[in-house]
Structures are given as C-alpha cells and as structure tokens.
Amino acid sequence: MESSFSFGVILAVLASLIIVANAVVAVAVLLLIHKNDGVGLCFTLNLAVADTLIGVAISGMVTDHFSSSDQATQKTMCSLRMAFVTSSAAASVLTVMLIAFDRYLAIKQPLRYLQIMNGFVAGACIAGLWLVSYLIGFLPLGFSVFRQKTYQGPCSFFAVFRPCFVLTLSFTGFFPALLLFVFFYCDMLKIASKHSQQIRKMEHPGALAGAYQSPRMPRDFKAVRTVSVLIGNFTLSWTPFLITSIVQVACQNCCLYLVLEQYLWLLGLGNSLFNPLIYAYWQKEVRQQLYHMVLGVKKGLTSFLLLLSARSGGPQRPRESSCHIITVSHSELDD
Numbered sequence: 001m002e003s004s005f006s007f008g009v010i011l012a013v014l015a016s017l018i019i020v021a022n023a024v025v026a027v028a029v030l031l032l033i034h035k036n037d038g039v040g041l042c043f044t045l046n047l048a049v050a051d052t053l054i055g056v057a058i059s060g061m062v063t064d065h066f067s068s069s070d071q072a073t074q075k076t077m078c079s080l081r082m083a084f085v086t087s088s089a090a091a092s093v094l095t096v097m098l099i100a101f102d103r104y105l106a107i108k109q110p111l112r113y114l115q116i117m118n119g120f121v122a123g124a125c126i127a128g129l130w131l132v133s134y135l136i137g138f139l140p141l142g143f144s145v146f147r148q149k150t151y152q153g154p155c156s157f158f159a160v161f162r163p164c165f166v167l168t169l170s171f172t173g174f175f176p177a178l179l180l181f182v183f184f185y186c187d188m189l190k191i192a193s194k195h196s197q198q199i200r201k202m203e204h205p206g207a208l209a210g211a212y213q214s215p216r217m218p219r220d221f222k223a224v225r226t227v228s229v230l231i232g233n234f235t236l237s238w239t240p241f242l243i244t245s246i247v248q249v250a251c252q253n254c255c256l257y258l259v260l261e262q263y264l265w266l267l268g269l270g271n272s273l274f275n276p277l278i279y280a281y282w283q284k285e286v287r288q289q290l291y292h293m294v295l296g297v298k299k300g301l302t303s304f305l306l307l308l309s310a311r312s313g314g315p316q317r318p319r320e321s322s323c324h325i326i327t328v329s330h331s332e333l334d335d
Contacts, residue, residue: 004154007262008065011058018055018272022048025276028289036285039122040106043099044279044286046126050091050133051272057085058269064155078155079141085157087137090173092272094129096234097177100227104184107191136173140165156261166245174242181231188224229278237271240264 026048033041060081106113140146146165148158241264248256279286 004065008062010266011065012062014266014269014273015055015059015062018269019052019059021273021276021280022052022055024290024293025279025286026052028286028293031293032285032289039117039119040099040102042122042126043095043102044283046129047092047095047099047275047279050088050095051275053088054085054092054269054272057081057088061155075151075160078151079147079160081155082157082160083137083141085137086161087134089269089272090136091130091133092275093173093177093234093238094133096230096275097180098125098129100181100184100230103227104188107188136169157265158257158261163245163248166242167249170242170246174238178231178235181227181234185224185227185231188227192224226278226282229282230275233271233274233278237274238268241268 026045029041029045029048032038033045064078102117105117109116140161146162146168148160148162151159241260244256244260244264248254248260280290281287
C-alpha cells in the first residue's frame with residue numbers, strides 16, 4: 001500500500017509538470033503562429049497538445065493508487081484509460097517523426113518546401129497522425145490476444161495489456177521510426193556538410209575570405225541539431241522500456257513487471273516532459289516568445305500590486321482633498 005501511494009505521488013508530480021510545461025509552450029507557439037503563420041509551428045503545437053494529453057491521461061491514474069485495493073478501477077475503465085495513454089504517447093512519437101521529416105524536407109527541397117508543405121498538407125498529416133495514434137492505442141480492445149486474462153488493481157499498463165502488445169509496437173513502430181530518424185539525421189548532416197564545402201570553394205583568399213556567408217548554413221546546422229536532440233531524447237526515453245518488455249516476452253519466468261511499470265514506463269512518459277524543455281531551450285523563436293510572456297506576466301503582476309497598493313491607501317486621499325477644499329472655501333469666504 002505504501003509503495004502504491006509513493007507511486008501515486010510520483011505520477012501526480014509528473015502529470016502536473018507535463019501539463020504545465022506543455023501548456024506554456026502551446027500558448028507560446030500559438031502566439032508565434034498568430035504572428036508568423038508558419039506551417040512547421042503547427043507540428044510543434046501538435047506535439048505540445050499530444051504531450052499535454054499524456055499528462056491528463058496519467059493524472060487519472062493518481063486516485064487509483066491513493067485508494068484502497070477494494071476500490072480499484074474496474075478492468076474496462078482501466079483498459080480505456082491505458083488505451084488513451086498509449087494513443088497520446090503514439091501521437092507524441094509520430095509528431096516528433098513529423099517534425100523531423102518537416103525539417104528534413106526544408107533542407108532537402110528548400111525551393112519547393114512551401115509548395116509541398118502547405119496548410120492543407122500539414123492539416124492532413126496531423127489528422128492522419130491522430131487517426132493512426134488512436135488505432136494503435138485502442139488495438140488491444142479489439143484483439144483479445146493483447147489483453148490480460150485476469151485483472152488485479154491498481155490500474156497499470158501491464159495490469160490490462162500483455163507484453164506481446166509492446167512487442168508488436170516495437171517491431172512495427174518504434175524500431176522502424178528509430179531507423180527513419182537516423183536516416184533523416186545522416187542525410188541532413190550530409191547536406192549541411194556539402195553546403196559547408198560549397199562555401200569554402202566560393203570564398204576567396206585574402207580580404208574576401210570570410211566575407212561571404214551563406215544564410216542557409218546556420219539554419220541547416222540548427223535543424224540537424226534539433227533533430228539530433230529529438231532522436232536522443234526519443235531513444236533514451238523509450239528504448240529501455242521496450243527492450244525490457246521484449247525480454248519479458250522472451251522469458252516467461254522472469255518477473256520484470258515492477259521494473260517496467262514503476263521505473264521504465266515512467267522514463268518513457270518523461271519524454272513528454274523533455275519535449276517542451278527541448279523546444280523552450282533549443283528553438284530560438286519559442287525561447288524568445290516565452291521570454292516576452294514572462295515579461296508580460298511580470299508587468300501585469302507589477303501593475304496589479306500597484307493597484308492594490310493604491311486601493312489600500314485610497315481612503316486617506318479623499319480626506320486630504322476634502323480638507324483642502326474646505327480650506328480654500330474658508331479663504332474665499334474671508335476674502
């Protein structure tokens with residue numbers, strides 16, 4: 001019971017941090033979209049929304065860990081809850097893939113990028129992404145082979161879903177996505193290196209050396225850097241959970257559920273907390289927008305405190321003005 005309570009506290013803290021961090025980034029990205037109308041920012045906004053939904057989904061599990069065993073969530077409700085968590089996590093991972101592809105396309109086809117990735121295509125990609133995510137998350141509800149035959153609370157991932165479901169997701173989704181990430185990164189790095197070589201050839205010796213700089217070079221390497229950080233975050237967060245789940249499937253006598261559910265699963269969900277921190281730090285326009293938001297909040301708080309201070313000192317001012325009026329009136333009468 002004490003272990004379940006401690007795990008519930010950890011879930012509550014993680015869910016709160018995920019919701020707050022992603023909500024702040026979502027507001028900042030919305031303001032940027034209103035200013036710039038960038039298609040790529042829509043994918044960043046979608047990532048923040050997906051990660052926020054993960055925080056909302058796991059927050060529903062907190063009360064289950066705080067309650068007694070005879071008040072545990074029913075199996076059907078727990079299955080729906082975990083399907084929602086899985087769908088949101090899948091949407092987050094797929095959005096990271098979409099962001100990596102968007103940056104790759106911007107470098108690979110810079111002249112045709114705006115023609116290819118217009119508003120309609122971006123909207124269709126996001127809609128298809130959510131459709132696929134919910135098909136993945138609710139897959140165990142349609143196929144009994146992925147569901148546990150028995151259920152004992154509290155509600156958790158492996159309390160309702162079998163490890164073979166994670167095995168299926170690993171070989172049909174995670175590892176192909178990881179290979180695709182690596183391909184994007186290597187090709188983007190090759191393109192950026194080629195641009196660097198072209199610049200060296202175009203530079204003249206002497207005074208002209210260093211005078212010419214391609215405006216695309218910083219953008220290329222920033223895109224490579226962002227994709228590399230996303231790949232690293234994605235891999236470090238989910239690989240331990242998926243590999244340990246594969247070991248659990250291969251070794252039926254092994255009992256790795258405690259490690260999977262209370263450590264590695266939380267590490268995977270922590271990806272939803274790392275994503276907004278990555279964009280808040282690595283993406284300059286988001287970082288600047290967050291800075292302006294902080295300044296706006298600070299300014300508003302200062303104005304509010306000044307207003308409260310003025311109201312608290314308000315009753316004394318009318319007396320002073322009244323005395324002044326009376327004094328003037330008496331002087332006028334004396335004159």
